[in-house]
Amino acid sequence: MTTPAAETAGDVVLRLTDVVKTFPGVRALDGVQLEVRAGEVHCLLGQNGAGKSTLIKVLAGVHHADDGEIIWLGETFAPATPQAAMRAGIATIYQELDLVDDLSVAENAFLGHEEARFGFTRRRSAADKTREILARLGHAEISPRTKVHSLPAAGKQIVSMARALSHDAKLIVMDEPSAVLAHDEVANLFRIIRELTAQGIAVIYISHRLAEIREIGDRVTVLKDGRTTASNLPAKSTPTRELVGKMTGRSIEYVFPPRPARPEKPPILVVEGLTRHGEFVDASLTVAPGEIVGIAGLVGSGRSELLETIFGARRADAGTITMDGQRITGVGRAVKKGIGMAPEERKSQALLLDEPVYKNMTLSSFAGFARAGFTAARDERAAALKTADLLELRPRDVDRPARTLSGGNQQKVVVGRWLLDQTRLLLLDEPTRGVDVGARAELYQVIRGLADDGVGVLLVSSEVPEVLGLADRVLVMREGRIIHEAPADELDEDTVLDLVMAGSLLEGEPA
Amino acid sequence: TSNDPGTDAQVKTNSSGDANAAPGTKVVIGFSAPAADHGWIAAITNNAKAQAAAYSDVELKTVEAGADAAAQRAALATLIAQKPTVIVMLPHDGKELNATGLEAMRAGIPVVNLDRAFPSAAAYRLQIKGDNYGMGLAAGQYIGEQLKAKGVTNPIIGEIPGIDSLELTQERTQGFNTALATFGFKVANRRPAEFTADSGQAAATALLQALPKMDALWNHDDDQGIGVLAAIKQANRSEFFMVGGAGSKAAIDSIAKDDSVLKATVTYSPSMASSAISLARLIGQGKGMSDLVELQVPKEITLASETITKDNASKYEKLGF
Amino acid sequence: MITETAPPEVRSSPKKRLDDNAVRNLGLVGVLVVLVIIGIVTKPDLYSDPTWVRNNFLTILQQASAIGVVTVGMTFVIIGGGIDLSVGAIIALAGVWCTTLATQSYGAAGMIFTALVVGIAVGLVNGVLISYGRLVPFIATLAMLVSARGLAAQISGKQTQVSANDTINGIATTKLLGVPLLVWILAVVVAAGWVLLNRTTFGRRTVAVGGNPEAARLAGINVKRHTVLLYALSGLCCGIAAIMLTSQATSAQAAMANLYELDAIAAAIIGGTLLSGGRGTIIGALFGVLVFSTITNLFAINNLSTEVQNMVKGGIIVAAVLIQQFRYRSLTQLLKR
């Protein structure tokens, strides 16, 4: 990656003026201004559905702007195809993983611009280059020949990054790259971003985590309802209140709801000695009514698998799961006993993308609304609208197909599904992934409210502050084992981080 | 089976000087036969058209019958609505079109059934058909006699029928087995094809593989026989002789030339379509067949299956399709 | 915590999805109208006779009835993420089984019962192989196609079995209020199918299972059991169609309903059903069937030769889908404004 001398940090490489993009029924971009300089990390902030992903897709040649002007390296720029954008030096890491499962890591990294001679792929050369990039990314242990579908989500994110780096890009756009990354992975990502910017490459960085923006960002542009509400704010020094205010048009304090005192109750869920070979070993835990139990751990520590097994979606190799003293053996039984689960991957595991939002929200409860097998669409819509209001779904329209919702809003639909049900135990896997600050506070409130109504909650999150702030009791998982358990207020972030990374703070714990 | 679509009338039944040949009242003949993807059926349609063209008092309304019995029922429904004087039809399946035959007869339109009989006698005025059972008999008879003459006592006989789910195939096979049984012979292996050359090739290849040595082979259909003969050549086999079926031009030529294992074919002549048109005209005009004493055309006519060999091939040349 | 909550004003188009389907179906109606106009232009004499026109209309419907019933079942299977290549074979097996001399001795009720039970049973086997045997639907039902036709040939001894039962044979000739009974049966099946798909939990599950089986499973739907039911439903429709066809032909045989699978799948897809599952409409499927049966009718009254028929038919199918798409796109464009 060579950088011409003319483009040292500070020169404006990209300028957007009054960019407009409409979808059927939605004005996703309604006059966006953006200015990005070489060598800077420019952060985009905005609520779910503010238009961030749409904006970067316009830059990447996926969507075409209806109006407005884009100047890239001093010239008017309107990429007709993703390839045109890439050729012009803009590489993109999309919010939704865009990999081909049955191709190898190297093939994915170089898809569309293969290392080839006369149409024949040069596998060795591609593998070497990929290995080099992966090493730069700190993941030399990923083999370029591995098929992508055998990688966990975090691994896929790294391949997406490798793909972006495989282009000789002058601007790299990252749409919520940290959403599927754990704490330490984020640190690694930042190391790479710093390397890139040191070479004069510009980075547009999108995230809902303010802390990240403070750490890595240089300047911030805020979007609200498709409009730029503030540009070029200093990332490190702009007060949170101001940022949030520009995003939401109101002020939000980012706090967790208080933990009410709770009378001891016998647990509703008892898990004993649960094991799935290669995923987790001998997991035992309990959840009482009204209690929120959090599970912290690294990506790949087996938390999702544990949750899915408790829900009956995976068959346990050993151990028992009992709800109200009765064994849970399959999803059907679990749902009947009042267990609900919001899975981790919304697109592949949770949504019917072509169905309207309300049908997605009632996917687990429509039978409850039905009379004698006949569905009650009116009741379902009304209930879904209520939940939509509660979670600030935007647009506030439960009839549009789930596909047309922004990522964070899709997540709200998934979580909202179980708020409608007669759920007594809720399993939440990364419930706030991609959810914006305002809605997140609201979601915390809702989860706590459910607990106050007597629902037991088992919460998996890669954000340690979230687990600590929301849960009553915290379990720490590492490499498939539950290595520590304590009330949330007896733990702090450093302790948990140290634990999950096999630190030494609590010596004597089983490893 | 030739590369030129033969459109000329194959046979004329009305010799000159016959009173029946003189133009009479105008007759509209509705005609329906299954979609022709096979030489024999194509010849049926062509013969019917040519024969009708030979009469100045006949108008032929053909309706295409599509791919199956249901399509043919639909086509005939539109034909009946047009009220032709007589309907000539070669049904996909006689039983499946029985109801349609009844409907036409009830509507006052005499029905001439070609080749595939209706079970109910009220469904047709005239039935003219080839003799599938007799065809099998003839083939079996020929094979039996030849083998007996050669003194083969325990012959290995192969059979390649056409589409096996058709009733006509069953009848041919039954006739064949019956005739062989009179000689104390039976079929060693039977591989059905689909009346096409490529399926004939595939079936014959399989059969030849299963029977490393064979004495005689009956292939029900000369069209698929092209493929059967190709397979025999490809397998380099010649220790047996073969009998064909239906009587295509190519088969008759080959028998006459005696240049392959094909030594005979048993006829199932598409000329019946020509006869059907002639007789339909007579029915429409209320006349009888001049060589019969009866004043009306009889109700059933079954054509005999003949055996074409090198000796009589020249006689049949112009009957080949 | 949170101050001032004003939900953002966003323009949206409620009921948009409904319109999509309506527009699609409208496109098919347009295609039908065009076909009829072609008929009028090419055969003005026939179309000038109102009795003939009425009769012709009923004939088209009647010819569409059996395949229409099959298509309803097929639509469910496809929406549920599967495919059923064995429908024609099931009809043949059910038809042959219900016309054996033994079955016929039980009278019309016995024959109908037999056809329906055979249809459902074969459908259940399909479903179990696919759900619990984890066979790809294409392969499982293809295997069933081959086997069921073989069994039908075995049972019938490859003979065409004539139905001697006047009640059964009468189904094809009976009219109610001037409309053939077969058309009434189609109407009832379509109506029931529509209600089942759009107004019942069964229909909702079908869409979920086909649209995203993993999501359906995690939402607590018993995907395997539901899949079995879908194939059984298709089998049931085949059983009904077998009776209709047997009545029309007053007979049954192992080769009957040949290639119905292709026709039914094509009609469902033309009607807007997604081959990959999760989306589809019963009304659209019905229109798909009607388009095919109107094309056949058009060919018949114009007496096109089979080869020309076939060449033209392919073109019409393509044109129909293109017209439909065109209308669809331009209409949704209009709706946008």
Add this chain to the structure above:
Amino acid sequence: MITETAPPEVRSSPKKRLDDNAVRNLGLVGVLVVLVIIGIVTKPDLYSDPTWVRNNFLTILQQASAIGVVTVGMTFVIIGGGIDLSVGAIIALAGVWCTTLATQSYGAAGMIFTALVVGIAVGLVNGVLISYGRLVPFIATLAMLVSARGLAAQISGKQTQVSANDTINGIATTKLLGVPLLVWILAVVVAAGWVLLNRTTFGRRTVAVGGNPEAARLAGINVKRHTVLLYALSGLCCGIAAIMLTSQATSAQAAMANLYELDAIAAAIIGGTLLSGGRGTIIGALFGVLVFSTITNLFAINNLSTEVQNMVKGGIIVAAVLIQQFRYRSLTQLLKR
């Protein structure tokens, strides 16, 4: 806040997929072995003759050759997310076109050229209709099936057209190193297909287009053009197969290669190709074809009647897939440890 640490390892199971395919193919080899053993047990006399065994082996391969070539093209189309129902019809059209008297007058080269051009041209039309006309592949190629067979019937006047060209007819009788030329052609096409799929950008892009079209588009692949090429490739394979079949039957007609589409799709799927696209192997498809052709051979040497044959065939297909799955699961279980 965020502290720099060495990034954690992303665990994965290397080479797992490679083994998947190998294991799957191993399962099919197992099925083939079982079929041969059944042959030996039922016909020990035939199998005691080594010349016959060798011949039989070559015959099986030879009978698999044309459909094998078609299946290679079909596998590409399916991996690329499509389906081609028109393969049989393309063969018929190419076969008929190349055996008209006019074409035959240009000699063998003219005939071969005609067959290939017709195949590619029809494939291109398919591809354009699907890519640019946005027709569902199922419908577009079904329409093509109907039209192309109609055109073939028109051209041939519904007659069986005999090939009088000895070079063409000789293809089926020629042997090279004791192996029939037809088998060599199959071998070359399979090898070329394997290289094309696994070692070229075209192949890798095919997987991307079928596995995740959106990702392929985002990676700058021209999905539409690629789709067109895939159908053209399938058409080319059909053109080759048309020559092979014409040579075998020394003739061509409009009804030839009947239902090849079902056989080719079934073989591809049994060979491990995902009907929804994005995954598949050429070697597996070849094994799939061989399984079918070995079954036919087994039936022939045991002289099974058609109806029994069909009943058993369905069962064997199901059993084959189940065996393969069983082996697959248990072997991957073993590999896991």
